[in-house]
Amino acid sequence: MYNPTVARLTYRALLGRRRALILFILPGLLLVTAIAVRLLTGADDQTTADLLGGFALGTMVPLIGVIAGTGAIGPEIDDGSIVYLLAKPVKRPVIICTKLLVAVGVTIVFSAVPTLIAGLVLGGNSQNLAVAYALSAAVASVAYSAVFLLLGTVTRHAVVAGLVYALVWESLFGSLVAGARTLSVQQWALALGGKVADGGLVTSDVGLPAAVVLLAVVTAGATWYAGQKLRGLTIAGEE
Template sequence: MSTVAMITARGLFGRRRALMLLPLPLLLIGLAAICRAYDLEPTQWGAAVIVGLGFAVVLPVVALIVGTGVLGSEVDDGTLVHILTKPLPRRDIILAKFLVAVVATAVTTTIPLFVAGLLAGSARLGAALAVAALVGSLAYTALFLLLSLLTRRPVLLGLVYILIWEGLLGRWVSGTRVLSIEQYVIAIADKIEPTTLLDAKLGVATAAVMSAIFVVVCTVVAINRLGSFSLAGETS
């Protein structure tokens, strides 16, 4: 399992894909720093930067890049077949790649969100945003890793989920929020540090339970899906 994790990390950070992780977090920090430098009240920019950019764009897009990258490229170029010939349990392969993806996503998103929260309010708000981003990293990564095994266009489907389901339906149609990871993240952050900058529309219990369900169900299905791959690279 550790060998798979090291190979995955080397492949992920050795590609141009790694450079794609930097612009959005830097933009988040930069906008928050500019607003703070001009002495703007957090109520004027906090929600737009933290929720509109941080939770709605930076977190899911970074998770999408990483989650689909740790396995999707191997499915496309055929190297997955080589991995499957090794005497490794399918569970260990998925868990190793999931762990690498979560760590990469969490490091890339929790730090800028902590900084944004610190600039917008306090270290406690920053910590609340970082914890929520960690939960979001787990849920988003599990979902996007699964998509990379279910379809040859995981990025496209991931963008549909982010833009359509969460960006439109999740904000305006109450019934869809229970399946919106963005709403879980907002609810958890707001519970840890209640603030007017966050408008939670779900209870924290629902958010926590649904986050756990996303992680467990997507991971289990991903393990079963990988187990259905034959050595020819097709599913049976």
């Protein structure tokens, strides 16, 4: 379920355009903030949890997921160049799975890795906070990439829709409305990170079994439906 040519084209699309600038800006901002906080306040576990949970996992990870997920396929559909790819003897599920793997890889590199480094800078992995939040970021990267890749196949306004979900649902409603938190990728990912962290600073409103099931269902469901939409696009093009 992986095609090197499709992967190479997808990496080039993600890292060779203006959106790549944002991919570097957000992690850079996190690291600069972490260094500044450490120099000004010293090591503090609560501060580490607040910064990694609020900025890294709550804002940076979903935004990078939007950029990578929608950018993996959305621009090709918008400008019509997807037709040339679909004309190749590559199965549609392989195209989707390859693009998803690329989007996941990019999101993890630009979100989970900086989260780990920022956590080490802030507190030296005290109470396993750096590893816990990095794990949460990596897990969230998979689900976000699948969801936003799906958006890229169903709407020409995938970036706008992704930003609405990331900033309004995840960040705003997810922090204010208790019921909304149970339907939040961020909370599902935190459930896994909470099992790694010590001291109870990493918490989730969703239990671990439910979180694992929801992450699996959403990721698999979004990937499958994206493949179906791509197959429909092929049929329309052939007709």
